Amino acid sequence: MTAATALAQPPLTTIQDTLYKADGTPFNGLLIISWNSFQADNQANVVSQSLTVKVVNGYFRVQLAPTADANPPSSYTVTYNSDGKVQFQETWVVGPSSTPVTIADVRVSTSSIPSNNAPVQPQNQTPIPESGVTGLTNDLSLRPMKGTGFSVGRAAMINSAGGIDAVIGNPSDCVFVDGTSGACGGTSPLFSDAEVPGGTIDGNNATFTLANTPSPAASLALFRNGMAQKPSVDYTLTGSTVQFLTGGVPQPGDTLLAWYRLPAASPIMGQQTSTGSTPQVICSTAGTSTSSANFTSLGACTIPANVLQTGDRVELHFDLAHTGGSVGFEYQAIWGATTLTDRVAPAAETMVAGKGEAGLYNGGAQARAESWGTVLAFAASVANATDNVAPGITVSFPVKLVQTATDTVTLVNFTVVRYPAQ
Helix, strand or coil, X not given: CHHHHHHCCCCCEXXXXXXXXXXXXXXXXXXXXXXXXXXXXXXXXXXXXEEEEEEECCEEEEEECCCCCCECCCCEEEXXXXXXXXXXXXXXXXXXXXXXXXXXXXXXXXXXXXXXXXXXXXXXXXXXXXXXXXXXXXXXHCCCCXXXXXXXXXXXXXXXXXXXXXXXXXXXXXXXXXXXXXXXCCCCCEEEEEXXXXXXXXXXCCEEECCCCCCCHHHCEEEECCXXXXXXXXXXXXXXXXXXCCCCCCCCCCCEEEEEEECCCCCCCCCCCCCCCCCEEEEEECCCEECCCCCEXXXXXXXXXXXXXXXXXXXXXXXXXXXXXXXXXEEEEXXXXXXXXXXXXXXXXXXXXXXXXXXXXXXXXXXXXXXEECCCXXXXXXXXXXXCCCCCEXXXXXXXXXXXXXCEEEEEEEEEEEECCC
């Protein structure tokens, strides 16, 4: 029974109160409660320590082991801290209680503070300027400071001026010792996985394009509807161009996927090279088609979170093809939630080309767009985009026919390129 009692948790008394300043406003600050080692009434050993309790809008609550019946007799020293400085101290003697008590119930007079015959009086403290502390200003100047490229949530690097900048790159990149980023693995071969070759799958088109040239060419693993295609039997490869042979031409509804190796010096699409200053091709591929009178996104490119930063410039290009010629069509280029361009092309229009740019500043981007066609006149626009780029942003290209028809509009190709800030 004695051993079990010694190991038991000491009983706790709840101290709960609402604190105010002399002017009637709620007290906000910290109460730092410290004590020396003592043995509680149930023989539990309470070691010397301190506890910091935050007071918000005057509300205070804490649970403490009673000291009124402790061995040896003990008390709590409580320091009140508010407005960044110590206001005063007092001593508490806590008795056992099954119901909450107030601070007035545990506060004792200053004359009874153990080992301190003089009361602790509030101190009028005046802030000391940095220049008034010998050597402080010089010491502070030696610490690293935020650089112009500083950004939260990114790996840090020390720039040439000794400031702290954020590392530029994609979340999947590796950081090099010079603070730049790039594809992981150093000079080892890189890979392109599950790439969709560019080209229209309509049963007639036999030519498709890869984003990069496989190196070596024999590393290309090409799949049609999940079935591996055999070189020289199903297709031939010239550079980055795949030419399907008779009998192997993809039919409507088919899917194509390619895996291949890249030269060690070439970056995978969307990754930054180790120089830290080369443009990044975030997306570059063919889009889809629509014959709907409702807006349909024919292609989209999502720039990942924490990639774009102030000073970056993002460039986008898109090309549309229109077949049928019976009705016109409307097309848009959208940056996040901001429409960069929205134009209607006439029924006679067969091709449209467009491009845009977004120059990022602190809090948004100034964006411009241009587009024209074989019939459609050249037009340009400029707008402010306040979209938050930190969680990532999507560039999309919605298109619709102006009315229901059998015409088709195809996003032949779109590319999004990032020019990192320097």
